[in-house]
Amino acid sequence: MSSTSNLLSTPLTSWHVENGGRMVDFAGWSMPVQYGSIVEEHHQTRNAFGLFDVSHMGRLYFSGSEVGAFLDSLTTRRVSGIDAGKIRYSLMTNEAGCILDDVLVYRLADSDEQPFYMMVVNASNRTKIVEWLKSNLPQGCDIEIDDRTESTAMIAVQGPKANEAVTKIASLNPDTLSYYTGVVAKIGDAEVIISRTGYTGEDGCELIVPGDAAVSIWSQLIELGKAVGGGASGLASRDSLRLEAAMPLYGHELTEDINAAQADLKFAINVKDREFIGRSAILAARKDESLRKRVGFVLKGKRAARENCPVVVDGNVVGEVTSGAFAPTVQNSISMGYVDPAFAEPGTKVQFDIRGKFHDGEVVQLPFYKRD
Amino acid sequence: MKPENYLFAESHEWANVADEGGDKVATVGISAHAVEALTDLVYMDLPDVGDTVTAGESFGEVESVKATSDMFSPVDGEIIAVNTDLPDNLETLNDDPYAAGWIIKVKLSSEDSLSKLMDFETYEKQCSE
Numbered sequence: 001m002s003s004t005s006n007l008l009s010t011p012l013t014s015w016h017v018e019n020g021g022r023m024v025d026f027a028g029w030s031m032p033v034q035y036g037s038i039v040e041e042h043h044q045t046r047n048a049f050g051l052f053d054v055s056h057m058g059r060l061y062f063s064g065s066e067v068g069a070f071l072d073s074l075t076t077r078r079v080s081g082i083d084a085g086k087i088r089y090s091l092m093t094n095e096a097g098c099i100l101d102d103v104l105v106y107r108l109a110d111s112d113e114q115p116f117y118m119m120v121v122n123a124s125n126r127t128k129i130v131e132w133l134k135s136n137l138p139q140g141c142d143i144e145i146d147d148r149t150e151s152t153a154m155i156a157v158q159g160p161k162a163n164e165a166v167t168k169i170a171s172l173n174p175d176t177l178s179y180y181t182g183v184v185a186k187i188g189d190a191e192v193i194i195s196r197t198g199y200t201g202e203d204g205c206e207l208i209v210p211g212d213a214a215v216s217i218w219s220q221l222i223e224l225g226k227a228v229g230g231g232a233s234g235l236a237s238r239d240s241l242r243l244e245a246a247m248p249l250y251g252h253e254l255t256e257d258i259n260a261a262q263a264d265l266k267f268a269i270n271v272k273d274r275e276f277i278g279r280s281a282i283l284a285a286r287k288d289e290s291l292r293k294r295v296g297f298v299l300k301g302k303r304a305a306r307e308n309c310p311v312v313v314d315g316n317v318v319g320e321v322t323s324g325a326f327a328p329t330v331q332n333s334i335s336m337g338y339v340d341p342a343f344a345e346p347g348t349k350v351q352f353d354i355r356g357k358f359h360d361g362e363v364v365q366l367p368f369y370k371r372d
Numbered sequence: 373m374k375p376e377n378y379l380f381a382e383s384h385e386w387a388n389v390a391d392e393g394g395d396k397v398a399t400v401g402i403s404a405h406a407v408e409a410l411t412d413l414v415y416m417d418l419p420d421v422g423d424t425v426t427a428g429e430s431f432g433e434v435e436s437v438k439a440t441s442d443m444f445s446p447v448d449g450e451i452i453a454v455n456t457d458l459p460d461n462l463e464t465l466n467d468d469p470y471a472a473g474w475i476i477k478v479k480l481s482s483e484d485s486l487s488k489l490m491d492f493e494t495y496e497k498q499c500s501e
Contacts, residue, residue, distance in 0.1 A: 033438075034411065034438075036411070037411055037412055038411060038412045038436075038437045038438055039412045039437055042437075236437070236438050240437060301415075302414045302415040302435070303415050303417075303435065304414075304415070304435060304440070306439075306440060325437055325438070326414040326415070326435070326437055328437065355433065355440075357417075
């Protein structure tokens with residue numbers, strides 16, 4: 001077991017340790033992978049709500065008059081000109097159209113109704129993205145980037161009873177927000193961002209809170225969870241939840257070796273009447289009929305085809321798995337991965353070479369799970 | 373059967389060695405600590421009777437929701453029995469890892485590997501570190 005002493009900690013790390021969290025090194029942060037059963041934590045989110053400490057995700061705040069145009073030049077969707085309160089899931093790509101990160105860009109209004117931009121990036125990419133942003137800043141432009149990852153905390157409250165719980169402590173009912181919008185609100189005296197986002201396929205919201213208010217807010221939600229079957233959930237169940245919802249994960253479905261056009265995220269790529277780094281390479285990749293595509297698979301039995309597992313048809317390797325597990329809600333072994341285009345149609349029979357033994361499976365339509 | 377009398381590998385397998393008809397036979401399983409750490413077991417891949425095993429090398433796999441893990445043989449020898457009920461009843465590993473949760477029985481080809489294994493007390497100490 002690796003030492004976690006030299007890792008970054010979140011404002012909630014002590015709480016996790018005191019409450020039985022099994023702590024692991026996650027992108028340089030000491031994070032709880034589980035408290036007890038991953039399956040129970042998974043069902044807890046699907047049935048009531050799960051609380052996830054996602055404070056390791058990077059939170060970058062922008063100020064200056066040219067931020068909108070600057071972000072437009074680096075992201076696969078336009079973010080300038082969107083109304084305050086809207087949030088865009090987007091990709092950042094390099095010149096080759098390959099994926100540097102998948103990000104959320106928030107266009108919010110502060111408590112004085114002044115609009116500002118904020119971006120949530122993956123923990124493993126924070127340093128890279130800050131450097132990428134800085135290296136692409138036009139000379140002399142009026143833009144400041146403030147990385148507040150370590151002074152704030154981020155709590156995902158996910159599940160059918162999540163918003164009901166947040167309503168009891170916040171100045172606003174998250175149900176009044178539509179999906180992928182957010183506001184600056186209050187929880188007690190703390191100024192927080194409440195957004196209708198998450199990465200579990202469930203209803204709910206995410207809270208960005210001052211670091212010194214995190215334990216109090218988390219503890220209040222833990223108390224509220226006791227009555228309805230909600231509680232703390234680790235990052236392992238967040239992973240099984242997002243896999244069932246077929247949400248791609250950076251480092252697995254999304255990497256710098258994958259062109260954005262391959263990733264089945266057309267909604268997050270807007271090329272019409274605009275320029276951004278990677279655009280022409282993405283357009284070229286869309287016409288390239290040899291590139292592998294992201295698909296979903298189900299397997300027979302409980303054996304899981306996991307990351308790096310070869311996908312085989314008639315003895316030939318036609319693809320590779322990027323994530324896989326036995327999925328608690330759908331009660332099946334499921335995987336995502338990339339296959340040659342000829343084998344990407346749902347219904348295609350494939351095999352998985354799992355450590356030298358072949359197991360039957362099939363390409364299926366994504367997602368594996370969709371809430372009612 | 374009491375784990376206090378078993379031998380343990382660093383990789384969390386146990387071996388309980390006994391005389392059976394003149395042969396030394398090791399019953400092999402995985403420790404309660406390993407079962408707890410794996411959590412949410414979903415699958416187990418077992419070897420066949422007649423296969424040979426080598427100390428320190430994989431003889432099968434156990435899969436949880438989170439990951440797939442090798443099970444390493446603590447001893448050298450030939451497999452003479454496999455607990456084939458186990459894959460369909462993985463909860464047995466949670467309930468009774470040191471008796472009903474046995475995985476394979478190995479007729480030892482040599483006793484050399486036994487000296488590399490730990491007693492229960494030393495193993496417990498390793499797990500608490």
